[in-house]
Amino acid sequence: MMEVFDLVKKLTAIDGVSGEEEKVRDFILSQIKDYVDEYHMDHLGNLITFKKGSGKGPRVMLDAHMDEVGLMVSHINSDGLLKFQTVGGIEARVLVGKRVRIGEEGIPGVIGYKPVHLQDSTERNGAVKKKQLTIDIGAKDREQAEEWVDIGDTVSFAYDPVEFGDNKLMAKALDDRVGCAVLIELLKGSYECDIYGCFTVQEEIGLKGAKTASFQVMPEVALVLEGTTCYDVPDTKEQSMSTLCGKGPALTIMDRSVIADRDLLTYISDTAKACKIPYQFKKTISGGTDAGRIQVNGTGVKVATIAVPCRYIHTPVSVMDKSDLENMLRLAKEVLKTLPAAINLYREQGGKQYV
Amino acid sequence: MMECGELLKELSEISAVTGRENMAAEKIAGLFREYCDEVRIDAFYNVIGLKKGQSENPGTVLVTAHYDEIGLIVTGIEDSGFLRFAAAGGIDAKTIGAMEVTVHGSKDLFGVIGTKPPHLIPPEDADKTVKMEDMRIDIGFDGPKARELVRVGDMVSFRFPVQELLNKRLAGKSMDNRSGVAALVEILKELRKVRHEDNVYVVATVQEELGLIGAFCTTYNIRADLGIVIDVCHGDMPDCPSDEVFPLDKGVAVAVGPILNRKHTRACIRLAEDERIPYQVDPEASDTGTEAAVHAVAREGIPVILLSIPSKYMHTPVELVAIDDIVSTGRLAARYIAGRGKE
Numbered sequence: 001m002m003e004v005f006d007l008v009k010k011l012t013a014i015d016g017v018s019g020e021e022e023k024v025r026d027f028i029l030s031q032i033k034d035y036v037d038e039y040h041m042d043h044l045g046n047l048i049t050f051k052k053g054s055g056k057g058p059r060v061m062l063d064a065h066m067d068e069v070g071l072m073v074s075h076i077n078s079d080g081l082l083k084f085q086t087v088g089g090i091e092a093r094v095l096v097g098k099r100v101r102i103g104e105e106g107i108p109g110v111i112g113y114k115p116v117h118l119q120d121s122t123e124r125n126g127a128v129k130k131k132q133l134t135i136d137i138g139a140k141d142r143e144q145a146e147e148w149v150d151i152g153d154t155v156s157f158a159y160d161p162v163e164f165g166d167n168k169l170m171a172k173a174l175d176d177r178v179g180c181a182v183l184i185e186l187l188k189g190s191y192e193c194d195i196y197g198c199f200t201v202q203e204e205i206g207l208k209g210a211k212t213a214s215f216q217v218m219p220e221v222a223l224v225l226e227g228t229t230c231y232d233v234p235d236t237k238e239q240s241m242s243t244l245c246g247k248g249p250a251l252t253i254m255d256r257s258v259i260a261d262r263d264l265l266t267y268i269s270d271t272a273k274a275c276k277i278p279y280q281f282k283k284t285i286s287g288g289t290d291a292g293r294i295q296v297n298g299t300g301v302k303v304a305t306i307a308v309p310c311r312y313i314h315t316p317v318s319v320m321d322k323s324d325l326e327n328m329l330r331l332a333k334e335v336l337k338t339l340p341a342a343i344n345l346y347r348e349q350g351g352k353q354y355v
Numbered sequence: 356m357m358e359c360g361e362l363l364k365e366l367s368e369i370s371a372v373t374g375r376e377n378m379a380a381e382k383i384a385g386l387f388r389e390y391c392d393e394v395r396i397d398a399f400y401n402v403i404g405l406k407k408g409q410s411e412n413p414g415t416v417l418v419t420a421h422y423d424e425i426g427l428i429v430t431g432i433e434d435s436g437f438l439r440f441a442a443a444g445g446i447d448a449k450t451i452g453a454m455e456v457t458v459h460g461s462k463d464l465f466g467v468i469g470t471k472p473p474h475l476i477p478p479e480d481a482d483k484t485v486k487m488e489d490m491r492i493d494i495g496f497d498g499p500k501a502r503e504l505v506r507v508g509d510m511v512s513f514r515f516p517v518q519e520l521l522n523k524r525l526a527g528k529s530m531d532n533r534s535g536v537a538a539l540v541e542i543l544k545e546l547r548k549v550r551h552e553d554n555v556y557v558v559a560t561v562q563e564e565l566g567l568i569g570a571f572c573t574t575y576n577i578r579a580d581l582g583i584v585i586d587v588c589h590g591d592m593p594d595c596p597s598d599e600v601f602p603l604d605k606g607v608a609v610a611v612g613p614i615l616n617r618k619h620t621r622a623c624i625r626l627a628e629d630e631r632i633p634y635q636v637d638p639e640a641s642d643t644g645t646e647a648a649v650h651a652v653a654r655e656g657i658p659v660i661l662l663s664i665p666s667k668y669m670h671t672p673v674e675l676v677a678i679d680d681i682v683s684t685g686r687l688a689a690r691y692i693a694g695r696g697k698e
Contacts, residue, residue: 079593089473093485094453097672099518099526108518110526110675112668116447118595127484128449134593136667136675138520140604148521158518162455164465165495170455229474233491234433242475286474311493313474315453317467319493 057193257292541685606633
């Protein structure tokens, strides 16, 4: 069980902003290539693996996205400071005072902010605006900055994982390296059904990789392994907390991208109950996952999302509880073990009830 | 003997939240010991180093640079284990979201200042700033365990590994005013190379961020003939008044203004010209808000010079300074001290 946690630590130390997932993909490949029957990379950069099942069963796609939110250099000012655009959803004030790595070589930089002493009253009381912010690499002018940085370079947060508190891990990119770690571990097992393990790209800019991956796999059932929103901080209404850290993996009923397949969802929660694995339902409908894309592939796919609650998601300091990760792996394993029988049963019932 | 950049990196990563400098006093004293004849730590944790002069009847020069840093103080512990906090020193709440911290409880604890993810922020709150009283520190423990480890009143410092940037520039927390402390060490290094008549006290002072507190006792304790204050000034940044910000790598900023001793300041500028030490002039029409304001009115009044190191993004965790500016600050101060008595 320690393995999956170590994988998360290793994976979150790697940079892979949407569109630049190569280093993450290389690491994942090194971990799984001995455990799968086939693998290939598609034009978009997805890593698609295949593991032949030992018996009958539906074609199952397991999905975890490799990319993380970050920034992209969009302009170099004459004073050598770098303007940027955000890649994926990042709140402006999260960017202030952060350390970053730029481009393939990881040129260090920081995101500065006008000192409070020099702000006028509107600035003091107002919110941070993304447009005001620039990255400082210490360059004296544009010419010097251009020696080190190109427009279009992606920018990652330079934060190393830290274990702290009671079973907690702080790291950048927990969304969705937790899913990648769980998927790596799942591929080490053996199953009755055929498994397509898909490590996808560009989820954060609109579920791009999941579209081409599911087109190639043509799954009947898909499980999306994710990190999800969690804000169980005091003075927050319980329904606004989304999920609770340390209370088990979260199942999505509905979000902005998908309504989970009811049968599959019931089967997953029944499995959790039967195996005494803690779980919870996500209480908000915000955000979206690859499930939204996979569901509408081909003639339609039964999808569900299992996720580790991540406090402060989409910041360089997101936080998870180790037990949630371990329980997510346990639950996914149990689900895959009994899935063929269960899903055929549901199929038959569905036919009787709904057609 | 440590190179200036290396030393500053180490100094920046030390915690010494204003009012709790005892956390770092010994460390600073250790630095001074390498160069000074006497080093002591006073009741306030000001760290005082004395480098004796060669004169039979030496005058006294007092050089101060504060070593405290802005931070946070724990004001409450929630049943869920999250910590409430307030600012210790001038902190802009807009700059501390999603920040790593060290909570100095019964032991040092890692924590983060949480922020709500964009997915959960209602559109009507999107352009609102979050107040400090609505933020919490997450130390990853439940209520009972958190209360065992942390007490109300415990201090919190920012945790920020120094980033080495281009042009020997460093970014990190507490460059205000560990850059000044690094300059004190530069002065001591320089003074070792030359003969100086006066006794030189270098003092790393406390509680500047709370209102120049350490400088009050220091300027009373040490009867000085000349005071030199070393602090940071605003580095050149976009969208800031051009007479209040100073470019990096253009040398030490020598302050001119009513509270600063005119004779010494002019002589200091002349020296910089003669010795080709890079410098710039920092106009300060008010009392400067630095320890120079304390020196100037201490006892019978100490003639005071203010030397500043330009730092971008002051009072954020990415204060950014150029090592060459610290070196030029140390050199100018040391040459000025060594030149006294030969006038």
